[in-house]
Amino acid sequence: MSRKVIGIVMNGVTGRMGYRQHLVRSILAIREQGGLPLADGRTLWPEPILVGRNAHKLKEIAEQHGLEHWTTSLDEALAHPLAEIYFDAQVTTAREHAIRAAIAAGKHVYTEKPTAETLDSALELARLARDAGVCNGAVQDKLFLPGLLKLKRLVDSGFFGRILSVRGEFGYWVFEGDWQAAQRPSWNYRTQDGGGMILDMFPHWRYVLDNLIAPVQSVYAHTATHIPERVDEQGRTYPATADDAAYGIFELAGGVTAQINSSWAVRVDRDELVEFQIDGTHGSAVAGLRNCRFQHRAATPKPVWNPDLPATESFRSQWQQVPDNGEFDNGFKVQWELFLHHVASGTAYHWDLLEGAKGVQLAELGLRSAAEGRRLDVPELTL
Template identity: 65%
Template sequence: MAERRLGVVMNGVTGRMGFRQHLVRSVLAIREQGGVALSDGIRVVPDPVLVGRDEHKLRAIAAAHDLDRWSTDLDAALAGPDELYFDAQLTSVRESAITRALAAGKHVYTEKPLAHDLEGALRLVRLAHEAGVRTGVVHDKLYLPGLLKLRRLVESGFFGRVLSVRGEFGYWVFEGDLQPGQRPSWNYRTEDGGGIVRDMFPHWNYVLENLFGRVEAVTTKAITHVPERRDERGEPYAATADDAAYGIFELSGGIVAQINSSWTTRVHRDELVEFHVDGTHGSAVAGLHRCVAQHRVHTPKPVWNPDLVDATPFRDQWSPVPDNREFENGFKAQWEQFLRHLCDDGDHPYDFLAGARGVRLAEAGLESSREGRRVEISEVRP
């Protein structure tokens, strides 16, 4: 079967997400399976160029995975014939790098958030349009098994009229004294683009707008619960970014969503993220992998009586939504979709403008928290 090599300049592969999810579990996994099949039978095989600032890490990654192309010089990598640029760097340097990639005529696929602020995101939208290239922003949570099952319920009309969504996301990120922190220290410094609002609200935007409706207003309380942490060297530093955010999102159609995002909570739920959806005809709870549902004809009739211990097994009254298919790694599935979009005119609606909407929600959330008010969100236009 004929193959087409597609050169991919991958910037930021020495970081956790860039290495594990995008290089190893996506691009190299796609290569291992023989590429992505197009409609004409040709298979597109990604050929990565690893880019980063640490020569020793790049050299080690390349050697471990039998790769011979890597560079610490982004401009030199962009000067080559490779067609696609991918960015998994810190948010604070992403806009500059993508701007250089667009100037070099590259198509771009990038981690979120697209830029540090809406102005920068829209600037990239315009530059991409002028360059005539295709763009994509990672929307990985839409490809999780739990949310794919939830989408199946939504599209089947299971819920009737959706009333509300409640989301819980987070876990305890160690401060670095008792145990090393399991997230990079820049996440907790505003000056480096950190903060849970900037990190997670772009996710919540695409989850909500693709499953339930456009976010029309937000009310948020963002807070730094842990003011001091220790970095990767064990040195103390001031945590200047928010590590928890409590948000109310008003969606089109009158749906109300409440989502708590926290790196300062201990988990007492089945998965690290869960969405509880209530509708007139049924309800569901979806996590990363599992999804359970309860139709109105199976809904019990609790009676409030605080004087008696309620022995009702409420969790047992929900039915699992079956897999009914084999689910791919979510990052890999979106890489495959984007490669088809790039090479075969396949559908991929998650472009730079979609990424800009996520940045807008993060900005609105921070504005709401700072000013202590509800913030309406107008439609984002380039």
């Protein structure tokens, strides 16, 4: 069996997401399983070419994982003889320039979201990739989570009947950095550095709603900066200029109403850090990262409102768990494998830069909605 080596320029792997999810749990995990089998009998072997600004960190990561190729020069990485794919997990403000350079160098592009800071830039990247004839993709990892895959199974089976509404809750308490270190980097809370809840999470909610239920047609959003002052990695106090919470109402095709709360200033009283509930005429379901529970209309209890007496029903126990019915791999790794198959074998791939631009569009409209205090339509995007 022959092996096809494919070089992947990985930019941003010194950051938490780029290192853990994309390098270790995706690309290195594919190598640990012996590579990626292709339909023609060959094995695709991903060869990371690490690039970033911090030579010390890059060298440390390369030595830790036995990797040969790393550099602080993007041009040098793109010119590497093995390089076929460029991957970007940098801060948002640095992403557009690097992707443009990769496309100009004829590399296939796979990138974290948001794909750019503005919709115009995101669409231009999609056009450039199309015109250059390179494969391109945007990370839409939540579609491949076990909980949402189970939820999609229920949707596709017609379990819900007519879907009425969707409710989402996301977030957790991110420490301010004074008496406990923050779990997220400080740039997340500075608008000037590309931070903010809407820019971070509305692209996620766009592809989740579009792909699981129905296309988003309008948005009304309210933002807040609940924690106005935080402490950075060097112990310096700084003003938080970006929104750390966003409360959105979305109208979907078919008259479905979705409402999603997103906050880094909320303490968790639910089973998982993100949960989505779909209610329909025939049944309801609640999905998190891994689990999904459901309640059919035939098994729906008949509670009666009586505030004068304590509740006697255990409402949680009245739901059933959707079974796994299979093995679930890491969601980031699953999408990486699909993109690698797309590049190596020409298989179909839906989650391209135009899909990524839709997420930027919703974030841009969400910020505008919050600033203007009104509902805005979400126009269809085309290249």
